[in-house]
Amino acid sequence: MPELIAPTIRLHSAWLEARAEWGPGLHEDGFGLGPSDEVDSPDGFAAWVALRADESGLKAVESGRGCTYRWIVEGDRVHGGIALRHGFNDYVLQFGHIGYGIRPSSRRRGLATWALGQMLDEARVLGLEKVLIVCEADNVASTKTIELNGGMLEGIRDTDSGAVRRYWIKI
Template identity: 60%
Template sequence: MPELIAPTVSLHSAFLECHEEWGPGLHEDGFGLRDGDDVRTPEGFAVWVGRRLRLDHPSSAPCPEEQHCTARWIVEDGRILGGIALRHRYDDDLGQIGYGIRPSARRRGLASWALAAMLGEARARDMERVLVPCLANNVASARTIERNGGILESIRHFEDFAVRRYWITLDW
């Protein structure tokens, strides 16, 4: 059975395997990779994971409050299958929840399961609704969001891509 866990340095090799499967770039939504993040070396990975963990705990985070988030990895049998993050503050560009499932683990319902779990976390934080975006051409992600109650607000068009913006109301 898969589980959602906080990022940990003990899964460095599993993370690298997942990252390699995705290929080059920063497109693994839910991991929060940024330009300049060194996840390949043990030292760089420890710094990156430490930053992710600190973002989880606002009282000890040395970063701006608007960056606080709850990050979780989707793990099964020691393999990282994907990641999901809930931003504690509203972000009009990134939305409040981002997730990604590695290609070999797709079509198993993992994204829907992880999104439902993260919606529970949002409820626990007394959020009334969350914005969940996905690329406009990602039909599987759009269905995942819709299955979890997402209502399409709009499609924003940019120079090279378009993004669907869904709101999910958190019923109490």
């Protein structure tokens, strides 16, 4: 059975394995990986995990600017990550409240649909009435995932990085 867990240093090697499967880049949405994050060494990874925990902490939640990060795992295998961004700021309006990514070998199992449903429950606990989710316009898998969780298409917009679909889900 899959579960959502907070990022942990215990799964460093499993997380690196998942990241390696994606290949180079920052496209593993849901992990909160930034261009300057050093995650290969144990110390760098521990510092990065601590920052993700700080963003999920009470102060961040109360400010409405935090982000809840969860990893999608089964046993010691990291299948992907999902992030719930709190509040309404420019970043959320551009990229959405929720971002997720599933490693290629774990796709087509319903993990993203399941994880999104779980994060909608967390959004409810935070008091959000609706969430925005954005995906690339040609990402059929994400489109299905969002729609299966009640996403209503606002429209398709052109951005600097290509066309995106914008969905709203009422909580």
